[in-house]
Amino acid sequence: DISHKTDVGGVRIDLKDRDDVERAYQTMMSDIRRYLPNAVISGVQIQKMVTGGKEVIIGMNRDVQFGPLLMFGLGGTYVEVLKDVSFSVAPIGKDISRKMLSSIKTYPILAGVRGEKPSDINSIADTLCKVSQLVMDFPQILEFEINPLMVLPEGQGCVAMDIRLTLGVNEHANIDI
Template structure:
């Protein structure tokens, strides 16, 4: 596969960082250290494509949003206290119509509350149902000695089972970012094996570079994770599906 040079189109300074700073400022003023999908605007500000996502706080709102986005849909519970949504019944896939959306909302609220009565449930997130891609994870943890440590690997449940990830200290250049992507042992899955078409490696390299810039621009971000990011066939890009970040204690 021919590797293209990635053009990171972010200027040295500009409105992208201003928008991200505003989102983080609001979080700090509200004394919130952990942010989830409500901070998708940070990714958008840094030019990282995200799946169409809307948060609904009631059953009726979920129905209206679903009709606007279109079907099929994914529904996920929104709660700062719940990281692994599938463990508590907080994910429903392939919802096909408004009736399924209403039923799923009621069942999800009941089941999640039963399993996590301590958690504050803020509603649900509705997303386009994506297909045909592969899941990867792009993250960062800020080491007290080395600074922001970037991470890349296969996403979803694979990162926990296979533990096949690559690390690098940010900031990284294009060569280092590409080395992270191609350096995992399971890279052949992304490159295309047994006749499968290769994934859009350039889109992943571009995202790693943008995340590198983001976490260097904002040292108050202690941990950061896009998981999963769905990468499609070569030339068709990648979309962030879920994210989470933690701010340093003040």
């Protein structure tokens, strides 16, 4: 029932011990109930804190005419504010994925500015290609989003922090155009 957990107080970070986790859970449930009193919450997820990376978004919407339309941009909670994204129709290979990366205005942040280490660009490109293949193989995936994908410094990979997908019947999967 909750697409953007940060909007309703559904994310807590930097929890150090069991007491922090218990307090965060109680506060989080209270916050969510205040914003979305009828939300169905079937559980919570606790995961390792990942730091030292840049947040990007990889998404896909299945278009009736064009099929899977991939999206990439600097992500996390700022994606709607920055509106700095690139698009490509799937399937894509390494060359197109790299063009998607380099075409956003904020690419220099990923490449490393002002003495910062560059992000793992190869890992982002690989992830884009894998998402492209995934949505080609499974036409029942109508929407897909990794946000944020935490990209670590060069050579250290990336970690999907949150994934959301919508499954359904793709009535156009077998239509020749």
